[in-house]
Each structure stands twice: as structure tokens, then as C-alpha cells.
Amino acid sequence: MKQSKILKKLLNTTTITDKIVFVISISGGKDSKATLIVSLPLLLKVVKPSQIKVVYCDTHWEKKVTNDEIESIRVKLQELDIQFLVLSNPKYPNGLPDLIKSKKAFPTRMAKTCTQLLKMIPAVEYYKSLNAKGLKVISLVGKRRDESEDRKNIPDSEYYSYKDWGFDIYYPIADWTETDVYSCLDETWGIPLSYFQGNKRVGCDECFQADLKSISLMSEDRIKQMEYVENEVSQYYKDKKPTFFFRRNKTFPNGHAPIREIVNYAKEKYNFNYYTFHTRSLKAMSKKIGQKALRYKFIQSGYIPDKTNFSKYVNGVLSVPQSMQFDVEVLTTKILNSKERSELLKFEKLEDIQSEDNNLVCDCESYNML
Numbered sequence: 001m002k003q004s005k006i007l008k009k010l011l012n013t014t015t016i017t018d019k020i021v022f023v024i025s026i027s028g029g030k031d032s033k034a035t036l037i038v039s040l041p042l043l044l045k046v047v048k049p050s051q052i053k054v055v056y057c058d059t060h061w062e063k064k065v066t067n068d069e070i071e072s073i074r075v076k077l078q079e080l081d082i083q084f085l086v087l088s089n090p091k092y093p094n095g096l097p098d099l100i101k102s103k104k105a106f107p108t109r110m111a112k113t114c115t116q117l118l119k120m121i122p123a124v125e126y127y128k129s130l131n132a133k134g135l136k137v138i139s140l141v142g143k144r145r146d147e148s149e150d151r152k153n154i155p156d157s158e159y160y161s162y163k164d165w166g167f168d169i170y171y172p173i174a175d176w177t178e179t180d181v182y183s184c185l186d187e188t189w190g191i192p193l194s195y196f197q198g199n200k201r202v203g204c205d206e207c208f209q210a211d212l213k214s215i216s217l218m219s220e221d222r223i224k225q226m227e228y229v230e231n232e233v234s235q236y237y238k239d240k241k242p243t244f245f246f247r248r249n250k251t252f253p254n255g256h257a258p259i260r261e262i263v264n265y266a267k268e269k270y271n272f273n274y275y276t277f278h279t280r281s282l283k284a285m286s287k288k289i290g291q292k293a294l295r296y297k298f299i300q301s302g303y304i305p306d307k308t309n310f311s312k313y314v315n316g317v318l319s320v321p322q323s324m325q326f327d328v329e330v331l332t333t334k335i336l337n338s339k340e341r342s343e344l345l346k347f348e349k350l351e352d353i354q355s356e357d358n359n360l361v362c363d364c365e366s367y368n369m370l
Contacts, residue, residue, distance in 0.1 A: 001187050002180050004038045004172040006156045007140070016046045021130055023053045024140045025123060026073060028066035029202035030192055033073070034181045035142035035172050037188050040080070049081045055126060057087045057119040060095025061204045065194045069202075076189065087122040096204070097229050104236045106244050107208050114204070124162050137167040144176055182342040193277075208244060215245070216266035226259040278320035279313065280344045281332045286314045289335060297335070303327045 014020075022043055026032040036054065043052055054077055056070055077084045092098035096114055100106055107114040127137045139160070145152050157170040173181065185191045194202045206218055226244050234241040240254075245262045248255035257265070286294050295310050303324055305313070312318040320328060332341060 001038070001184055002176065004042065006170060006174060007039055007042050007172040010138075010157070010170055011042060011046055018048070018051065019135055020047065020138060021051050021053060021135045022047065022138050022140060023055055023123075023127060023130075025142070026054060026056050026070070027142075027202065028056075028062065028069045028192060028194070029142075030181050030185060030195065031142035031144060031147070031173065033069075033142075033189065033192060034176070034184045035140060036073070037184060039140055039172055040082075044080075050083070052082050053130075054082060054084045055087055055123060056085070057122050058095065059114060059118045059204055060088070060097070061114075063194060063202070063204075066192075066202055069192045069194065073189075085126070087126055089118055089122050092118065097225070100229050101232055104233055106233065106242055108246065109209065114208075124160075127167055128162070128165060131165060131167070139167055139169045140172055141169055142173060143171045144178075144181070145174055146177055179339075179342060183338050186338050186341055208246070210245075212266040215263055218263055223259055223263055230258060277344060278325050278328045279316050281328050281336075282314045282320065283316070284340060284344060285331060285335045288340075294331075294335075297331055298324075298327055301327050301331065 022039070024032075024036050024039055026036055040052070054073075062070075074084045088095065089099075092102065095118060099113060099117060103113060105111075105113075123139075127139065130137050143151055143154055145154055154171060154174055156174055157168060159166055160169050182191060192202055206215055206222070230241070230243055241256065241258075243256045243258055243262075245257065245259065246255045247257060247262060247265075251257075251265055252262075282294070285297075289297075291311065291314055294314070295305065295307070298305055298310075305324060309318060313320050313324070332344075336344075
């Protein structure tokens with residue numbers, strides 16, 4: 001597994017005392033998880049577990065799969081005797097819905113009130129409480145230079161000023177590539193499942209910056225919740241009805257559209273399915289060793305798939321049954337290397353995929369993705 005040169009340099013050039021506390025922020029996404037994984041072994045060589053804190057700022061707007069991911073991390077940290085804290089802003093007990101109602105407006109790219117008030121403020125207030133106890137805070141955050149144009153010049157570290165106080169922030173994987181991140185996760189605690197479901201952004205469901213592909217995957221429960229919030233905010237406006245998403249195009253010339261309309265637009269725009277992780281794994285393994293040899297591998301592992309149906313699983317005509325999924329995951333790690341497994345995250349379009357037996361076109365309902 002790749003190591004963090006940035007964190008190693010920090011530890012080699014810093015006098016470590018029992019008054020230093022390292023705080024690692026996680027979001028449920030790949031970069032913060034990789035930062036946590038690569039940092040823990042290095043930190044535990046020089047500090048006690050009690051000097052490491054892992055924090056998660058809850059906006060109460062996360063995807064279920066993200067909450068499940070956070071819970072799995074909490075369990076691992078508990079085994080290491082490392083404190084895990086869920087932070088939130090007490091001014092907004094229900095998170096983002098309360099914030100939107102309070103501001104009578106939705107977050108925007110120019111005014112990211114959600115990030116500032118639901119994530120940054122709770123985290124910094126916690127850091128300040130540690131400082132009040134005479135502890136020096138060193139924050140570790142998962143930002144990388146190749147993430148975006150905005151982050152290409154981020155330094156290895158910087159000082160964050162907050163009122164009359166401040167703290168050091170380090171970015172342990174700032175020089176990593178996306179491939180480095182996926183390889184790290186693949187070799188250790190696993191890639192967050194949200195990425196396998198087609199989500200480009202992990203965390204809030206959905207972020208106002210979400211792309212149309214992610215919007216097309218939104219759950220009905222979340223759509224209804226957004227409709228409620230939009231109706232609540234609209235009562236404060238006479239001439240216009242503000243909406244959660246802003247998309248200016250021919251369909252929405254003024255840039256605003258109710259959530260139901262934007263979801264339907266997104267589904268129409270992206271009217272195709274994405275392979276599930278298990279289907280993509282089968283296809284990749286079949287391409288590498290052949291479908292017949294792959295079926296024999298399953299037989300050796302104790303699962304004996306029907307010959308006709310197995311062909312349909314490989315070709316995406318039928319979704320992989322739950323009874324077969326565990327064997328798919330095990331064989332994926334045995335047959336495909338780390339780079340090939342990372343490639344499974346690149347979603348492909350399902351177009352005219354047909355069964356070699358009866359020419360049945362792939363049925364989108366098999367995937368339950370939209």
C-alpha cells in the first residue's frame with residue numbers, strides 16, 4: 001500500500017508530546033477513508049490511541065449507503081480503541097432541512113451554507129474545545145491536487161485562522177492520484193459501496209452540486225422530502241419559487257425547477273442502466289479467463305450456477321442472484337488484480353446487450369437502479 005510522504009515528513013520534523021491531538025475528518029467518501037487508513041499506522045507508532053480522534057459531521061441529509069459506510073468505520077475504530085465522534089450544529093437539530101428553513105433559501109455554489117454551518121463550524125468548535133484543554137490540534141483532511149482545477153495548487157499543509165485562534169491542517173494524500181486512492185481502499189478496508197451504485201459524489205443525498213446521473217438515481221423518499229422543503233421555502237417568495245437544484249437550459253430557461261421535474265429530466269437524459277458491481281465483475285472475469293473456465297471456478301467454490309442462466313448473468317440480461325454474490329466477490333479478488341478491480345468503478349452504458357440464447361434485451365428493472 002502506498003504511504004503518505006506528507007504525513008511521514010510531519011511526524012519526522014515535529015516534536016511529538018502528549019499534548020498533541022491528531023483529528024482525522026471523514027465524510028464517507030473515498031478520499032477521507034484513504035486518508036484515515038494511511039494515517040492510522042503511522043500515527044500509532046508515535047502517539048497513543050487517545051491522541052487520535054476521528055470526526056464525522058452529520059448533515060442529516062446523507063445517503064443510507066453513506067451512513068452504513070460510516071457505521072462500518074466506527075466499528076473498526078472501536079476495535080482499535082480510537083475515539084469516533086459524530087458532530088452536528090445544535091442550531092439545526094434536523095440538519096439541512098432546518099438550515100434551509102432558517103435561511104429561507106437553498107445552498108448555492110456561491111453560498112455553501114451547508115458546508116460552512118453543518119460541517120466546518122461544528123468541526124472547528126470541537127477543535128477549539130480541545131485547545132481549551134491545553135491540547136494542540138493537528139487536523140488531517142483528505143484533499144488531493146488532481147481532484148479538480150480548484151484544488152490543483154493546494155499545499156501539503158496550511159494554517160486555518162478562526163477568530164482569535166487557529167490550527168494546522170495537513171493533507172496526507174494531496175499528491176495521490178485517484179488510482180492510488182482506489183488501490184489503497186481495494187487492498188484494505190474496501191471501496192465505499194456508494195461508488196458502485198453509480199454515485200459520483202458521496203455524502204449528501206443529493207448535493208446541490210450533483211450531476212444529472214446522480215440525480216437520476218435519487219430515492220422516492222428523498223424526492224418527497226425535497227418537495228416538502230421546497231414548498232416550505234416558497235411561501236416566503238411572491239414572484240419566484242426557489243428550488244433545490246439550479247439548471248439553466250432550454251428545459252429550465254430561468255434555471256430553477258421543482259425536484260420532481262429535475263429528477264424526471266435527469267432520468268430521461270440518462271435513460272440507461274449501469275451494471276451492478278457483480279455483473280461488471282462477472283463480465284471482466286469472463287473476458288479474462290473465458291466464460292466456461294469462469295463457470296468451473298464457481299463450481300469449485302461450491303456454487304453451481306445453471307449453464308443457461310450463468311450466460312445471462314455474465315451478459316447482463318439477468319441480475320446476479322443474492323445467493324451467488326458472495327462467490328462473485330471472492331473470485332473477483334482471486335482472478336482480477338488491483339488495477340482491474342478498480343476499473344470496475346467505471347460505469348458503462350447498457351446498450352443492446354442481448355442474451356446469446358434467446359436474444360432478450362437487457363431489462364432495466366432487473367437492476368433497480370433508477
